[in-house]
Amino acid sequence: MERIKLSKHIKKGDTLYTPYTNPDGLGTKLNLSSWSQNWLPEFLWIGLIIYKQGRKKGLENMYHIIDELNAYSICVPQFSKISKLNQEQRNRFWSIVLKYVSRDVLAPFTIVATPEIDEVFYNSFFDYSMNIDESISDLFSIIKECNRFHDELTTDICFAVDWFYARNGRLYISSEIDLLPQALTAYYKCEHSDELMRTYRPMIRSTFQAVCSIDSSKEFSKLIWEKLGEISECNPLKIVWEGNEDMTFFEKTTKVIDYFASANEDKKMDTKYAVVMGLTCYIYKIYRGIFKKNLQNDISGRILFRTMVESYINLKYIMLQEKEIPDVYSRFKAYGLGKYKLVMAKLREGKYSVSAEAQLDQNIMELYANEDMDEAFVNTSFGYFDKTQINRKFSLCDEQMLYEIYYEYGTNFTHGFWGAIRESSMLICDNPTHNYHTVPDYHSEQNLRSVHDDCEMLMKKLFELISEYIELPDFYYAEI
Numbered sequence: 383m384e385r386i387k388l389s390k391h392i393k394k395g396d397t398l399y400t401p402y403t404n405p406d407g408l409g410t411k412l413n414l415s416s417w418s419q420n421w422l423p424e425f426l427w428i429g430l431i432i433y434k435q436g437r438k439k440g441l442e443n444m445y446h447i448i449d450e451l452n453a454y455s456i457c458v459p460q461f462s463k464i465s466k467l468n469q470e471q472r473n474r475f476w477s478i479v480l481k482y483v484s485r486d487v488l489a490p491f492t493i494v495a496t497p498e499i500d501e502v503f504y505n506s507f508f509d510y511s512m513n514i515d516e517s518i519s520d521l522f523s524i525i526k527e528c529n530r531f532h533d534e535l536t537t538d539i540c541f542a543v544d545w546f547y548a549r550n551g552r553l554y555i556s557s558e559i560d561l562l563p564q565a566l567t568a569y570y571k572c573e574h575s576d577e578l579m580r581t582y583r584p585m586i587r588s589t590f591q592a593v594c595s596i597d598s599s600k601e602f603s604k605l606i607w608e609k610l611g612e613i614s615e616c617n618p619l620k621i622v623w624e625g626n627e628d629m630t631f632f633e634k635t636t637k638v639i640d641y642f643a644s645a646n647e648d649k650k651m652d653t654k655y656a657v658v659m660g661l662t663c664y665i666y667k668i669y670r671g672i673f674k675k676n677l678q679n680d681i682s683g684r685i686l687f688r689t690m691v692e693s694y695i696n697l698k699y700i701m702l703q704e705k706e707i708p709d710v711y712s713r714f715k716a717y718g719l720g721k722y723k724l725v726m727a728k729l730r731e732g733k734y735s736v737s738a739e740a741q742l743d744q745n746i747m748e749l750y751a752n753e754d755m756d757e758a759f760v761n762t763s764f765g766y767f768d769k770t771q772i773n774r775k776f777s778l779c780d781e782q783m784l785y786e787i788y789y790e791y792g793t794n795f796t797h798g799f800w801g802a803i804r805e806s807s808m809l810i811c812d813n814p815t816h817n818y819h820t821v822p823d824y825h826s827e828q829n830l831r832s833v834h835d836d837c838e839m840l841m842k843k844l845f846e847l848i849s850e851y852i853e854l855p856d857f858y859y860a861e862i
Contacts, residue, residue: 417531423606424460425539433524434487441570443482444542450478457550459543462602465500472502490517494609525814534574537583540590547593610815618809618821626834641855657711661697679829681806687833688792698779720762723751
């Protein structure tokens with residue numbers, strides 16, 4: 383399906399809807415259903431016939447089977463519906479199938495279509511001499527061949543199902559439509575490589591969707607997938623990302639920080655200097671931690687990088703505000719200490735208690751909250767600094783790309799949203815009989831693409847920003 387541009391989405395409240403999910407349009411009538419999850423198990427028996435007998439012979443035999451079934455008014459393709467026929471009808475159904483299909487063709491399906499599902503089918507096709515591993519392999523192969531709705535074998539199954547509906551009278555074709563009758567009569571005679579099939583295949587699949595939209599049993603399909611999941615092991619796959627071992631820029635950054643430590647004696651008593659260099663060191667320490675602790679391919683690296691981005695924007699924003707608000711640096715400090723005061727006061731007043739070994743120390747926090755002035759004069763804000771939301775700060779700082787890409791992406795990891803969980807902590811199971819489900823990464827095998835280059839990009843932005851106030855050493859500008 384063609385990807386829908388963001389500009390084509392419809393915004394309602396805080397949600398972007400696609401043209402298909404718009405609650406004022408198609409969304410109210412949309413009923414999504416998956417080929418592999420909801421339909422494939424119903425028609426695995428048809429797929430086995432086509433797959434094991436070969437496409438030409440399999441489709442020809444399906445034509446004869448359908449014709450005879452229709453003569454007895456038992457012309458239904460869904461296995462769940464077949465299993466609900468009375469015993470006499472089921473005996474006749476599978477005896478007709480056996481006229482054109484040997485027991486070994488459908489025997490693999492008896493591994494999951496057990497007697498409690500359909501005893502007649504099971505007794506008709508189960509073979510005590512069959513090789514279980516080979517039969518599981520057959521199921522594995524056919525599911526792999528038709529797992530996607532646009533696969534060739536999938537379309538062959540759709541054709542057979544369409545023919546069931548055409549013969550039992552439930553598919554009505556308008557006299558004004560020429561292509562569908564042509565596709566239904568000529569499809570099985572053509573090879574998939576024939577040019578005509580480019581026209582036939584979409585017609586066959588869309589017809590299938592129309593006739594089967596109300597006839598699939600999600601409960602039956604779920605049961606079959608559960609049984610398929612029991613007969614084989616998961617095969618989890620991981621993507622291995624290499625770390626970046628180049629430490630050249632990191633080493634240069636460390637030397638720049640060392641230079642700052644030995645210079646700027648004339649500024650060290652200024653509040654502005656304390657805030658600018660405090661934030662710079664904070665960002666650098668996060669950067670240093672990522673590389674010294676080898677976190678560049680970890681979840682922690684992404685969360686830490688997002689913190690670097692937000693800290694950089696805080697710094698750029700307050701430097702931008704300086705002309706209009708000369709004491710913005712003092713306000714920034716007071717805002718942050720007010721946040722500390724709030725937590726500390728709740729502990730001090732006994733609202734909550736934490737372990738003596740907890741990460742925060744009440745006495746230290748009280749010391750910091752009273753460092754610049756007595757806390758009696760320190761306000762506590764429950765909103766954003768300067769009451770400006772974070773996305774607005776990015777916009778005012780002309781860093782919208784940092785917000786819309788890096789910050790928003792990092793937010794998924796910070797808050798544990800599913801996209802981040804899927805990328806970092808779930809593995810795809812490469813077993814078709816498990817419907818390619820995801821498996822928790824219990825052994826921490828999946829790593830992530832390195833944040834190395836992103837950290838370097840942000841540190842360069844940081845140094846460029848503070849160079850308006852702090853002179854950078856000449857060696858920083860030298861080519862690496």
